Amino acid sequence: MSTAASTSSAFSRPTRSEGTTMPDLNWIDVESIGVEGKGWTDTDSFYDRFPARAQPLIPPGVWEHANHSAGLCAHFQTNASQIHARWSLDPDRPLAMGHMPATGVSGLDLYVHHPTLGYRFLACATPDQPNNESQLANLPDAVPRTYRLYLPLYNQLQKLEIAVEPQADLQPIAPRTEKPILYYGTSITQGGCAARPGMAFPSIIGRRIDRPHINLGFSGNGRCEPEVIDLIAELDPCIFVIDTVANMGAELVDQRMTNSVRQLRAARPDTPILLIESPAYDLPLRLTGQQIPRPTGNVALQNAYDSLIADGLTDLHYLPGPSLLGPDCEGAVDGTHPTDLGFMRMADAITPALQQILK
Amino acid sequence: MSTAASTSSAFSRPTRSEGTTMPDLNWIDVESIGVEGKGWTDTDSFYDRFPARAQPLIPPGVWEHANHSAGLCAHFQTNASQIHARWSLDPDRPLAMGHMPATGVSGLDLYVHHPTLGYRFLACATPDQPNNESQLANLPDAVPRTYRLYLPLYNQLQKLEIAVEPQADLQPIAPRTEKPILYYGTSITQGGCAARPGMAFPSIIGRRIDRPHINLGFSGNGRCEPEVIDLIAELDPCIFVIDTVANMGAELVDQRMTNSVRQLRAARPDTPILLIESPAYDLPLRLTGQQIPRPTGNVALQNAYDSLIADGLTDLHYLPGPSLLGPDCEGAVDGTHPTDLGFMRMADAITPALQQILK
Structure with missing residues (x-):
């Protein structure tokens, strides 16, 4: 690959080069802090989103995306003024995609907690190689604050460490134990094409609804296979959000959606389920x-919903697609994958629906 | 540069590989159509934003960015169902930046005109090498439509051609001759870090206010040097929008801003001038x-404005920064450079100010 095709951060925050390191830092492996957003502990690699035993059971395309750290985050408290991170990515994966920057695909995104305003963006670390080190914060004071660090959306995190200046204290905050919101879906669910990990729509919603969430978005592979639904049904979330239409099309939705919903409901009789239409901008829009004619996948989803309701299924909810990304067609990079603008609009549409269901 | 550091479009619209081409297409050089957004015709390369004679006069950093095609667009009408583009970029420049995808840095962004809704996003072409070919549109019908094609924000376009299927007709639309809105500023003005060229804030505003615009944003180099202001003063826009604070800091603003405004006013006595504060999220925010304390660069700009008004300068306008990107700090990828979310918010804030001044 030529130099011209490489990523570069001509005017972004500098990332330290491989092989050099800040002196006098005590690095803490984030594995020892723990991360929120994992559905299983019996994973092959710590940051995987499916258990190791899933590999022989599920389609390879799902498995290949299950080791991306989408939706995972770590919490800690520190009185440091300087916060550093170093992280190692899969050397065989691209750091960026043509329509999604390295910051979103492979970067780290640090938020700081404010007592009344909640978590606020503080800094994003840009990778330029598989092994990176970056100073995330250089604050003018050294008072105790609580932080949330979002992990890469489309890369496998092989190791992640954080550090503060030697005289500062860093306390891990254990992952919350409330029942999480579980999202199962597509590349959009996984966070493509957010500019940084904190802007995937489940992460934005996670700053508005004070609950953990699990992101089971699998780019190109959210297809409701019974084996995948079996795995998801092992979990005990506060709600299942199903957002797979864009990867299924009408035919697969017809074949699999009602069975998938029944399968989840059978495993978790008291857990609400929310079906979300594809938000993609179709050509008529x-x-x-x-949207005339209405996208056939969304029509099929509505039919599945209507049929389940007619059969007496309760606590099943439905969110139409056209409102999700906004009718102006400006919220996606390619008509399908939301930018931060589209993800903010999705969060604006989905948050009140979830709040209504979960209240 | 290793493969891992390269850009890739794992789930984006495919771009044809170098060396292959669609058969039976009549390629039209966009130079023969003409582009809107050029301030000068005596440029070295067709898509340059400053005239060739500027090179010895202005700082190298400004000149290096003046050959980026930010803000340029071409218009045409066609009854084609298929629209193709092929374009050549500077082989020595990166296709992407770490925090800005290749689509925004080096891509093409096609909008289609709707009689009542105006220009709407249709497709974005993703480059993966210096020479690219892409099918932008594959429509279900073949009726006459008007198109706007936005050019790369952070790369030099060496050649750009478009083509339609052989039986279709393509009519160039000449650049509009109304006085343009002229923006002079920083990396933010140039469009960093929009996901695609049509989402730079001057381009969004250009779909709301029916006038051409000229984008003279120079990443890291919007510093109001007298030689640069001399060049800008050659033009005859409907308004000068000055958005340079983020590259100047308080000291340079103190030194140069009042003189710059007087220089422009002396050259164009009847042209309004709008000063815009830096929209960047500072650490206190x-x-x-x-924003306590208020960023010193913005304080300096306000002082310059107050002093000019006190001296009797008329038709000079001012837009404060905090409202531009939104107080939630979610609108930028790195705290400074807006994503499409931040650019939409900037357009929402700046458009009514411009409409008020230009009415």
Whole structure:
């Protein structure tokens, strides 16, 4: 690959080069802090999203994305003024995609907690190689604050450490134990194409609804296979959010959606389920401003929902697609994958629906 | 550079490989159509933003960015169902930056005109090498439509051609001749870090206010040097929008801003001038939700404005920074450079100010 095709951070925060390191830092492995957003502990690699035993059971395309750290985050408290991170990524994966920057695909995103405003963006670390080190914060004071660090959306994190200046104290905060919101879906669910990990729509919602969440978005592979639904049904979330239409199309939705919902409900009789239409801008919407005809996948999802409701299924909810990304077609990079603008709009639409269901 | 550091479009629209081409297409050089957004015709390369004679006069950092095609767009009408583009970029420049995807840095962004809704996003072409070919549109019908094609924000376009299927007709639309809105500023003005070229804030505003615009944003180099202001004063826009604080800091603003405004006013006595504060999220805003103390560069700009008004300068306008990107600090990838979310918010704030001044 030529130099011209490489990523570069001409005007972004500098990332320290491989092989050099700050002196006098005590590095703490984030594995020892623990991360929130993991559905299973029996994973092959610490940051995997599916257990090791899933590999022979599920399609390779799902498994290949299950080792991306989408939706995972770590919490800690420190009185440090300087916060550093170093992290190792899969050397065989691209750091960026053509329509998604390295910051979102492979970067780290640090938020700081404010007592009344909640978690606020503080800094994003940009990778430029598989092994990176970056100073995330250089604050003017050294008072105790609580932090949330979001992990890469589309890369496998092989190791992640954080450090503060030697005289500062860093206390891990254990992952919360409340029942999480569980999202199962597509590349959009996984966070493509957020500019940074904290802007995937489940992460934005996670700053508005004070609960953990689990992101089971698998780019190109959210297809409701019974084996995948079996795995998801092992978990005990406060709600299942199913957002797979964009990877299924009408035919697969017809074949699999009602069974998937029944399978989840059988495993978790008291857990609400929310079905979300595909938010993608279809061609009629781009050309005319109207979804006429309505996308067939969304029609199939509505049919599945109607049929389940007619059969007496309760606590099953539905969110139409056209409102999710906004009718102006400006919220995606390619008509399908939301930018931070589209993800903010999705969070604006989905948050009140979840709050209504979970209240 | 290793493969791992390269960009890749794992789930984006495929771009045709170098060396292959669609058969039976009549390629039209966009130079023959003409582009809107050029301030000068006596440029070295067709897509340059400053005239060739500027090179010995201005700082190298400004000149290096003046050959990026930020803000340029071409218009055409066609009854084609298929629209193709092929374009050549500077082989020595990166296709992407660590915090800005290749689509925004080096891609093409096609909008289609709707009679009542205006220009709407249709497709974005993703580059993966210096020479690219991409099918931008594959429509279900073949009716006459008007298109706007935005050019790369952070790369030099060496050649750009478009083509439609052989039986279709393509008519160039000449650049509009109304006085343009002229923006002079920083990396933010140039469009860093939009996901695609149409989402730079001047481009968004250009879809809301029916006028051409000229983007003279120079990443890291918007510093109001007298030689640069001399060049800008050659142009005859409907308004000068000055957005340089983030590259100047308080000291340079103190030294240069009042003189710059007087220089522009002397050259164009009847042209309004709008000064815009830096929209960047400073550390106090991130940590506390409030800009206390106020960024010194913005204080200096306000002082310059107050002093000019006190001296009797008329038709000079001012837009404060905190409202531009939104107080939640979610609109930038690194705290400074807006994502599409931040650019939409900037357009929302700046558009009514411009409409008020230009009415």
